[in-house]
Amino acid sequence: MLGVIGRKIFGTKNERYLKTLRPLVDAIGAREQDTRKLADADFPGRTAELRAQAQAGRSLDEMLPEVFALVREAGRRALDMRHFDVQLVGGITLHQGRIAEMRTGEGKTLVATLPVVLNALTGKGAHVVTVNDYLARRDAEWMGQIYSFLGLSTGVIVHGLDDTQRRAAYGADITYGTNNEFGFDYLRDNMKFYLEQLVQRDLNFCIVDEVDSILIDEARTPLIISGQADMAVGMYTQIDAIIPALKVDRDFTLDEKARTVALTDEGSARCEQILNIDNLYDPANIAYQHHILQALKAHKLFKRDDDYIVKDDQVVIVDEFTGRLMPGRRFSDGLHQALEAKEGVKVEAENQTLASITFQNFFRMYAKLSGMTGTADTEAVEFKQIYGLDVVAIPTNMPMVRKDHPDAIYKNQQAKYRAIVNEIEDLHKKGQPVLVGTVSIDKSELISAMLTKRRVPHNVLNAKQHEKEAEIVAEAGQRGKVTIATNMAGRGTDIKLGEGVTGLGGLFILGTERHESRRIDNQLRGRSGRQGDPGASRFYLALDDDLMRLFGSDRLTGIMERLGLNEEDAIENAMVSRAIENAQKRVEAHNFDIRKQLLDFDDTMNQQRAAIYAQRRQIMAADEERLQEMVEAFTDDLLEELYAPITASKQPDPEDVAYCAARLEEIFDLWDAQTMKDDLPARDEAHAGIMDKFSTLRAGAADVYKEILRYFLLEALDRNWKDHLLSMDHLREGIGLRGYGQKDPKQEYKREGFGLFQDMLARIKEHALRSLVRVRLKSQVEEEDFKHKEEPAKVRYSGGAQAPQQPETVRREAPKTGRNDPCPCGSGKKYKKCCGK
Numbered sequence: 001m002l003g004v005i006g007r008k009i010f011g012t013k014n015e016r017y018l019k020t021l022r023p024l025v026d027a028i029g030a031r032e033q034d035t036r037k038l039a040d041a042d043f044p045g046r047t048a049e050l051r052a053q054a055q056a057g058r059s060l061d062e063m064l065p066e067v068f069a070l071v072r073e074a075g076r077r078a079l080d081m082r083h084f085d086v087q088l089v090g091g092i093t094l095h096q097g098r099i100a101e102m103r104t105g106e107g108k109t110l111v112a113t114l115p116v117v118l119n120a121l122t123g124k125g126a127h128v129v130t131v132n133d134y135l136a137r138r139d140a141e142w143m144g145q146i147y148s149f150l151g152l153s154t155g156v157i158v159h160g161l162d163d164t165q166r167r168a169a170y171g172a173d174i175t176y177g178t179n180n181e182f183g184f185d186y187l188r189d190n191m192k193f194y195l196e197q198l199v200q201r202d203l204n205f206c207i208v209d210e211v212d213s214i215l216i217d218e219a220r221t222p223l224i225i226s227g228q229a230d231m232a233v234g235m236y237t238q239i240d241a242i243i244p245a246l247k248v249d250r251d252f253t254l255d256e257k258a259r260t261v262a263l264t265d266e267g268s269a270r271c272e273q274i275l276n277i278d279n280l281y282d283p284a285n286i287a288y289q290h291h292i293l294q295a296l297k298a299h300k301l302f303k304r305d306d307d308y309i310v311k312d313d314q315v316v317i318v319d320e321f322t323g324r325l326m327p328g329r330r331f332s333d334g335l336h337q338a339l340e341a342k343e344g345v346k347v348e349a350e351n352q353t354l355a356s357i358t359f360q361n362f363f364r365m366y367a368k369l370s371g372m373t374g375t376a377d378t379e380a381v382e383f384k385q386i387y388g389l390d391v392v393a394i395p396t397n398m399p400m401v402r403k404d405h406p407d408a409i410y411k412n413q414q415a416k417y418r419a420i421v422n423e424i425e426d427l428h429k430k431g432q433p434v435l436v437g438t439v440s441i442d443k444s445e446l447i448s449a450m451l452t453k454r455r456v457p458h459n460v461l462n463a464k465q466h467e468k469e470a471e472i473v474a475e476a477g478q479r480g481k482v483t484i485a486t487n488m489a490g491r492g493t494d495i496k497l498g499e500g501v502t503g504l505g506g507l508f509i510l511g512t513e514r515h516e517s518r519r520i521d522n523q524l525r526g527r528s529g530r531q532g533d534p535g536a537s538r539f540y541l542a543l544d545d546d547l548m549r550l551f552g553s554d555r556l557t558g559i560m561e562r563l564g565l566n567e568e569d570a571i572e573n574a575m576v577s578r579a580i581e582n583a584q585k586r587v588e589a590h591n592f593d594i595r596k597q598l599l600d601f602d603d604t605m606n607q608q609r610a611a612i613y614a615q616r617r618q619i620m621a622a623d624e625e626r627l628q629e630m631v632e633a634f635t636d637d638l639l640e641e642l643y644a645p646i647t648a649s650k651q652p653d654p655e656d657v658a659y660c661a662a663r664l665e666e667i668f669d670l671w672d673a674q675t676m677k678d679d680l681p682a683r684d685e686a687h688a689g690i691m692d693k694f695s696t697l698r699a700g701a702a703d704v705y706k707e708i709l710r711y712f713l714l715e716a717l718d719r720n721w722k723d724h725l726l727s728m729d730h731l732r733e734g735i736g737l738r739g740y741g742q743k744d745p746k747q748e749y750k751r752e753g754f755g756l757f758q759d760m761l762a763r764i765k766e767h768a769l770r771s772l773v774r775v776r777l778k779s780q781v782e783e784e785d786f787k788h789k790e791e792p793a794k795v796r797y798s799g800g801a802q803a804p805q806q807p808e809t810v811r812r813e814a815p816k817t818g819r820n821d822p823c824p825c826g827s828g829k830k831y832k833k834c835c836g837k
Contacts, residue, residue, distance in 0.1 A: 031069035044151025105530020211371025240341035298338035323486025398532025458482035506534035716768035
């Protein structure tokens with residue numbers, strides 16, 4: 001009650017924030033007349049002056065009014081688009097590192113130019129992230145006219161660019177691209193061997209367009225770079241063949257809400273009989289159990305033309321939130337292979353993770369992050385908790401006049417679709433354009449088939465027509481147009497009303513089903529009523545829709561029967577609409593928990609990833625002396641570990657001595673283990689022997705010694721990091737079982753993950769040193785014009801992982817000399833007293 005009174009007196013938090021921006025907006029407006037007086041040729045020069053000031057340390061906040069005024073005037077001259085005052089408010093909000101919630105059609109693309117130019121003046125780059133390649137190209141070319149007018153450069157990152165093109169795009173003042181491309185470039189950069197191969201700069205300022213789609217919807221799927229693992233694929237086809245013999249409730253249980261399956265005792269016995277194995281749960285048969293569960297998921301929970309499509313003999317994932325195809329993405333943990341076996345296409349080999357990161361942790365690395373969307377308020381809590389971002393609702397330039405009608409609820413699917421088609425036919429005859437939103441490809445094609453029977457002309461926009469997306473959506477507001485779209489296909493493209501449509505009521509939005517997220521429904525509605533245009537919306541539901549069926553429609557069915565309503569009658573009731581909204585809230589909370597759990601686990605990995613990637617950058621940037629120091633530090637650490645049990649006792653255990661001797665030979669190729677058991681060298685003596693090896697290598701390698709050190713240090717780091725990622729994947733798969741032992745799985749994952757990380761760091765040191773002390777050099781004598789003229793020596797070397805332009809190793813094994821053997825030099829002394837010193 002006190003909160004309500006407080007809001008009436010002082011205004012909401014959002015209103016109070018907007019009031020604080022009024023003086024800034026006035027300051028920008030006060031400069032408009034001065035900027036109008038500038039000649040076109042003056043703008044690049046003024047931008048250069050401001051850039052120099054920013055790089056000299058002048059505050060961007062102090063420069064904001066003048067920069068925004070310049071950009072506003074540049075927009076007017078270059079594009080004939082002058083920023084409205086509410087767009088200035090949106091620009092300030094973005095510059096301050098917040099999320100600007102702006103309704104569809106309010107010009108978010110233009111708003112972004114204001115903070116982007118301001119933050120680009122630092123010379124550290126500014127990124128604008130979009131949801132697909134088309135929008136990245138379109139916005140870069142369109143808004144690039146403003147940047148060019150101001151003397152700033154624009155780059156665009158899309159699929160198919162090589163590293164040279166990417167480096168140039170990231171080097172521009174302002175760079176547009178998709179979230180996937182930015183994230184994967186970060187991972188790929190951290191697999192490079194040379195600084196000059198890197199394409200990205202440090203992550204400075206970022207605006208995420210459609211921020212809810214990228215930071216919320218796609219945050220459940222981490223970015224993964226993988227390589228082929230050594231696993232057979234035949235088992236997927238073998239297991240797929242037994243699935244038809246298994247029946248739900250008898251052989252397995254199905255939970256559609258949680259999207260999980262589980263075998264019953266009878267089902268386990270049936271599988272054992274078919275596969276001719278004794279015990280499905282024997283550790284030796286654990287792979288069978290895993291494959292059976294994944295095959296059941298593929299058949300019973302994942303639907304063709306809904307969760308995926310088959311295109312060009314490949315299973316291609318369909319984004320559940322946007323309806324877009326996701327080529328190149330694969331379901332993990334063998335599920336994608338199970339779907340390939342189900343559909344009878346080639347089963348590709350499983351992959352092993354080489355690098356991964358969640359969108360949450362990638363975007364949190366930016367020095368300043370902000371975002372724009374038409375619908376963020378329902379996820380404001382998550383934005384604050386995960387990203388530290390406040391959501392600010394920006395007022396519309398013109399009042400919103402769209403009519404949002406109550407939901408129409410029918411008894412079953414058949415009745416609902418008959419009512420939908422009748423409504424579409426009536427609207428088409430009237431000439432009012434209609435955009436039909438569906439939740440899946442098969443639903444859009446069902447409505448299309450029904451309209452075709454009635455001879456109603458229409459366009460279908462789903463993942464199968466991805467290439468024509470923007471063109472179809474742009475025409476959706478023309479008189480009499482009927483457009484069927486999956487979810488938010490075409491998002492980011494304005495729908496402008498054709499001539500005469502305003503008088504017909506504007507664009508009608510017809511939703512065929514409620515999405516599990518209220519925000520997705522709001523996005524669909526938001527396609528209508530832009531910039532004060534008229535419009536209308538209504539959702540058509542059935543009691544056997546997935547959301548209604550899974551989250552309790554029994555009471556509604558009883559109400560309909562008591563009221564004596566038949567199939568063709570619809571319910572329009574506020575109580576029912578509230579029940580649906582509550583169901584959506586429960587699903588949203590469940591999905592937030594999934595994303596939070598993913599982030600909790602990835603936070604552990606993120607700390608490890610940051611440490612490894614920082615070490616990689618140190619190695620890549622280090623000079624020869626620094627690399628030599630690293631090698632010597634690695635040597636000291638390993639010798640400290642090996643000699644610790646021996647130096648701790650006056651009478652060392654013979655087993656400790658034997659172990660130390662064996663490890664010295666194994667790692668450092670130092671003398672002979674059998675001989676060292678009888679006469680173990682002192683720690684300092686061993687250290688001197690190892691350093692002698694490096695001195696010999698350094699003398700022979702000359703100017704490529706730095707490259708040899710860098711290559712083998714990075715190769716050891718990358719090889720062990722890859723193996724560590726696999727170990728962490730396995731740890732995470734089984735960590736949930738710790739809950740049965742009254743232990744917190746997340747804490748157990750952190751504890752055991754830390755232990756695995758420490759082991760990996762030790763292996764990196766060991767493997768790097770093991771490789772380096774065994775490098776042998778060979779000089780090549782080349783002939784020129786048959787004159788047998790000697791060229792300067794060329795050194796070649798190599799290691800385990802491939803790196804560009806690495807010479808190859810030529811290794812020669814010399815017979816080992818025991819420390820008490822006669823020295824091979826012929827001095828007559830023992831080796832340890834002569835050359836073996």
